[in-house]
Amino acid sequence: MIAAVVSRSATLPQSFYRRSATEVARDLLGRHLIRKIGDRRLVLSIVETEAYLGVGDRASHAWNGRRTRRNQVLYERGGAAYVYLIYGMYHCLNAVTEGGEEGGAVLIRAGEPLVGLRSMQRRRRLARRPRAGDVAGGPGKLCQALDVDLRFNGCRLDDAALRIARGEPAAADRVVSAARIGVDYAGSAASWPLRFALRGNPHVSKPLPW
């Protein structure tokens, strides 16, 4: 029993991320995102992700090889966190993938609270009985619940303060895919089925087509 718990909390190695963004996006479902604040621990099970393929993906911040101060982390080796501010008030957390040339990353869009629910509710300024998805059902909500902001940009995801652990990896038949959210500007790339979620999970950011 203890061995099982240890196994679930074992940090994913950096090699986990040195694969295509699409592979990593699927494989991150069911993994545990663990945030340590002081001696408190917050744990989410990842239930929704999106792959951004990098230089060849119009929806990606690395589209066409663009390099800016904001996105430079995308060109580091896989395994780092890419965090950016969106709409002036929310943050988005990504895992950088592959080896550093491609600019690929995986946006962590939603999580199911496992440990520290009350603390997350407080950070989200929620009432006593939140509905599924209120706490971390969206990239901005997730970062707010876990107190993730620009401080973590460039940090590796095996850091004590923010890491991703083995968790309960999802079986292939429990994973559904759909077009990504909020990338209408990206032409044909907008319809690529690079959004992944656990089938039927109520904590996702927006309903899936099935």
Next chain:
DNA sequence: TCGACGATCATCT
């Protein structure tokens, strides 16, 4: 329950 809308600012052009 749903669609429209505006907040707000680091970063980019």
Next chain:
DNA sequence: GATGATCGTCGAG
């Protein structure tokens, strides 16, 4: 000067 990988609120039905 413009923009955005979002979210909460508000009004209509």
